[in-house]
Amino acid sequence: MGYTVGQVSAFAGVTVRTLHHYDRTGLLSPGDRSRAGYRRYDDADLARLQQILFYRELGFPLDEIARILADPQANALEHLRARQRQLAEEIGRLQRLTEVAERAIEVQQTGVSLTPEERFEVFGEIAFDLTYATDAQLKWQGSRGHREAMARASAHTKEDWRRLMGEAAAWRTELLAAFDDGEPADGERAMDVAEGHRLHVSRWFTPCxxxxxxxxxxxxxxxxxxxxxxxxPTQQRPGLAAYLAGAVHANASRRTGADAGPDAGADADAEAGAGTGSAASVPHAPQVGKDR
Structure with missing residues (x-):
């Protein structure tokens, strides 16, 4: 009786066009025809199709599959071992390409052009959350301040980042000391710490x-x-983020008269994206003291 092209297509998961192509090229020509001249596949044809699909799944080209199936003495094991070596090489190549792509994405989203090993060496506990970097990139990609901050960050050398992170550690010590000592967020000490952060963002990333x-x-x-x-996280305290925000707001109120002219608010609104979209998407390493 045999099976029609449509039936074989349905249970083998290949298209009718593919089966017709296999027939035209001689790779799989059904052994029987109906009285009306339609292709009929018997059990031997199905077994051959199974072999073809197996080799195709492994990536063998059709002409090589034809040579393997045409030669009863062909050593299929050798062909499989050769294909295994090719696949291993291809997997290695794709893994390298994946790493390059991931690296490019990280550089684009964080602005830090260091190798993973250099990042670990320089940043230590400070970790990059690419979900946050991606959100910031999408939200602020049209901001001039964001573009400037990312460009400046990507231009920093390993030694630049080493300096930044050293300064960041010193700044965190000042912040934590003020918080642990119970200094008010709107007091001089806390506002000075906040000002150090603001100056550093301006110095290393974008005017702030x-x-x-x-x-x-x-x-x-x-x-x-x-x-x-x-x-x-290992250095955070409950309420510390809100405390820093309070100190920044108090310092901003203190600084507005000295640093901002009548149009400063509008400028800040226009460049607001540079804050959360760029400077905040790379490690802040504030330096307490005068701007250089």
Whole structure:
């Protein structure tokens, strides 16, 4: 009786066009025809099709499959071993390409052009959350401040980042000391710590007027991923992110008269994206002291 092309197509998971192609090329020509001249596949044809699909799944080209099946003396094991070696090489190549792509994505989203080993050496506990970096990239990609911050970050050398992270550790010590000592967020000491952060963002990433600094601090207070870029979880205290935000707001109010002219608020609004979208998507390493 045999099976029609449609039946074989359905239970073998190949298209009718594919079966017709196999027939035209001689790779799989059904052994029987109906009285009306339609192809009929018997059990031997199905067994051959199974072999073809097996080799095809492994990536063998059709002409090589034809040579293997045409030669009863062909050593299928040798062909399989050769294909295994080719697949292993291809897997290795694709893994390398994947690593390159992942690296490119990280550089684009964080602005840090260091190898993973260099990142671990330089940043230590400060970890990059690419979900946050991606959100920031999508949200602020049209911001001039964001573009500037990412460009400047990607231009930093390993030694630049080493300096930044050393300064960040010193800044965190000041922040934690003020918090642990019970200094008020709107006191001089806490505001000076906040000012050090603002100056550092301006120095290393993008100009950071007081209103923009408020937005950066607000991001710290509501998004743990952002705050982890300045204070790693092992050093955080309950209420610390809100405390820093309060200090930044108090310092911004203190600085507005000295640093901001009548159009400063509008400038900050126009560049607000540079705060949460760029400076906050790479590790902040604030330096307490005067801007250089």
């Amino acid at each position: 007027p007081p209103d923009m600094h408020r937005r950066i601090a607000d991001d710290f207070a509501v998004d743990a991923r952002a705050f982890a870029l300045v204070v790693p």
